Amino acid sequence: MRKPFxxxxxxxxxxxxxxxxxxxxxxxGAPKAGVDLAVCPPFVHLRSVAKTLEGTNVSVGAQNMxxxxxxxFTGEISAAMLLDAGCRCVILGHSExxxxxxxxxxxxxxxxxAALSAGLRPILCVGETLDERExxxxxxxxxxxIRAGLEGVRAEDxxxxxIAYEPVWAIGTGKxxxxxxxxEAHAAIRGVLADLFGDDIAAATRxxxxxxxxxxxxxxxxxxxxxxxxxxxxxxxxxxSFLAIAKAAL
Numbered sequence: 001m002r003k004p005f006x007x008x009x010x011x012x013x014x015x016x017x018x019x020x021x022x023x024x025x026x027x028x029g030a031p032k033a034g035v036d037l038a039v040c041p042p043f044v045h046l047r048s049v050a051k052t053l054e055g056t057n058v059s060v061g062a063q064n065m066x067x068x069x070x071x072x073f074t075g076e077i078s079a080a081m082l083l084d085a086g087c088r089c090v091i092l093g094h095s096e097x098x099x100x101x102x103x104x105x106x107x108x109x110x111x112x113x114a115a116l117s118a119g120l121r122p123i124l125c126v127g128e129t130l131d132e133r134e135x136x137x138x139x140x141x142x143x144x145x146i147r148a149g150l151e152g153v154r155a156e157d158x159x160x161x162x163i164a165y166e167p168v169w170a171i172g173t174g175k176x177x178x179x180x181x182x183x184e185a186h187a188a189i190r191g192v193l194a195d196l197f198g199d200d201i202a203a204a205t206r207x208x209x210x211x212x213x214x215x216x217x218x219x220x221x222x223x224x225x226x227x228x229x230x231x232x233x234x235x236x237x238x239x240x241s242f243l244a245i246a247k248a249a250l
Contacts, residue, residue, distance in 0.1 A: 004222065004249035005162060005206050005229040007038040007061060007123065008236025009091060019045040020052055025239035027056040034250045035229070038089055039236065043077055050086025061089035061123070064097060067110035069118075079118035089121040091231070093149055095168045099129075105148035112161075113152045121160045123208070123231065124149045126189070130169035138167075139188045146192045155197045163189055163207045164231040170211025172233060179220050179227075182209045186226035215244035222249050 014022065019041050030037055040061040041049050050060045062085075066076035082090060092115065093108035108124070115122040126145035128138045142165065153161065165185050170176050177185070186207045194202035209221055210231035221227055229249045235241040 002204065002206050002228045003036055004034070005036040005038070005208060006232060006242075006246045006249050007040060007089070007091075007208070007230075008232050008242050009063060009094070009210075010039065010041045010237060011063065011096075011233060012042060013237055014041060014045065016045060016048065019049055022237065022239055023049045023052050023058075026242060027053055027058050029239060029243045030056065030058050031246060031250060032057065035246055037246055040089075040091055043085075046082070046085040046087060053086075059088045060086050061091060062087050063091050063094070065090050065092070065111060065115060065120075067107070067114040069114075079115055079120055082120060083118060087120065089123060089162075090115050091123045091125060091164075093125045093145065095125060095127055095166055095171060099168065105145060108145075108149045109151045112149055116153065116157045116160060121162065123162045123164050125164045125166050125210070125231070127166040127168050127171075127211075133167065133169060138185060142185060142189055143192050146189060147196065150196060155201060158193075158197055158201045158205055161205060163193075163205060164210050165189060165207060166210035166231060172212070174212055176212040176214075176217055176221075177209070179224050182221055182227055183224035186224070190226055213245060215241050215248065218245040218248035 038059045038061045040063050062082045092111045097103045112122050126142050128141040132141050190202050206228040208229045208231045209227050213230045213232050214235050
């Protein structure tokens with residue numbers, strides 16, 4: 001009942017020519033049905049990537065946004081700017097934003113409601129550090145980030161929300177949660193969603209796994225019942241690996 005979703009987070013990679021070549025190759029090889037796909041390039045490439053993807057089944061997302069609609073916020077990007085550039089979704093609360101740039105749960109919540117109000121489809125990222133996992137706090141951290149991030153989000157808005165479980169210790173490290181670890185975390189997250197919004201909304205909400213997903217491990221991870229696809233980092237920077245992961249979600 002939940003259509004798989006695979007999104008690529010390019011982070012701070014690619015110059016213009018690289019971005020256009022990459023997205024053209026992804027669009028050419030993308031499955032025509034059965035999985036939703038998105039790419040999230042750096043801000044400076046959004047408009048050109050969106051133009052390249054016109055008429056395809058690959059959508060464009062952003063990696064972050066500010067919660068205010070406009071103002072004196074040097075270096076920031078608003079939801080209206082993202083929509084104008086062709087974006088349909090936006091990653092919010094990524095661990096690099098939380099742990100490198102100091103974004104709080106409350107700030108992420110502001111961004112979530114702003115994105116939804118503007119008509120963007122947010123991907124809310126949650127996940128624990130290695131210390132938190134080793135001290136048995138995985139579920140506690142995920143629950144706190146879910147409840148805080150969805151503060152102010154209405155039940156009727158949840159159809160536009162995707163959750164991404166990204167254990168911090170698995171991002172860019174080559175380490176990956178086992179399929180069973182991913183399933184355990186995803187099932188617990190779905191339980192929190194059920195408590196917040198009821199069983200039907202929890203059952204309909206897509207929860208992605210992110211953290212060193214590769215073509216070699218994607219199918220096994222995606223086979224778990226509560227894993228609905230992936231938020232892909234490094235492997236999304238090569239068309240063949242991203243497409244292989246997308247096909248693994250079918």
